[in-house]
């Protein structure tokens with residue numbers, strides 16, 4: 001488990017080296033500022049930003065094979081978690097961050113530009129309006145209940161699509177509640193940043209209707 005901010009920084013450094021640490025330090029400063037203008041993350045989480053947001057996002061890479069290709073769709077990116085962190089750590093993958101709220105979209109665009117993330121595109125609209133593409137990976141943190149998330153995003157999946165969905169304490173229960181075929185597609189991995197949280201991980205095409 002990652003329990004200290006220093007451990008979280010070391011974990012990120014292992015994954016992305018000094019450039020990632022520098023980019024995330026900038027993101028940390030900007031986020032603390034911007035959170036006074038718009039409610040991007042819980043204020044209480046800002047004192048543990050490296051664990052609660054950066055390492056929490058980065059750990060998704062442990063469940064995606066290194067050779068996986070994009071596009072990597074991050075649904076409901078909000079403040080940029082996990083999408084911005086992952087785009088920093090994997091400049092070789094094309095990321096598409098989908099977010100519907102205007103102020104959040106502007107924030108994501110500003111940060112992507114300031115951090116020079118050429119591999120990161122922001123789609124400022126509802127997921128339902130995004131043109132269908134074949135996703136290499138789909139991630140979503142705190143976006144929607146699992147069954148709804150899968151229905152909304154099924155059209156982006158292929159037999160090869162990887163799914164990495166941080167789901168907090170409800171992970172196992174949400175997987176059990178899925179219809180038979182889907183419940184067999186997914187399993188739960190332990191989160192490294194929260195003893196009680198799980199990440200729903202799977203691979204394959206999800207049916208577009210229940």
Ligand SMILES: C[S@@+](CC[C@H](N)C(=O)[O-])C[C@H]1O[C@@H](n2cnc3c(N)ncnc32)[C@H](O)[C@@H]1O
Pocket residue numbers: 041075076077078079080081082098099100101104125126127128140141142143
């Ligand atoms: C609870 S926030 C989570 C943000 C971020 N993923 C995180 O974990 O910090 C959910 C985000 O999803 C966005 N959202 C909800 N429904 C959406 C939709 N249908 N299309 C695009 N964005 C959506 C909201 O605007 C919000 O920013």
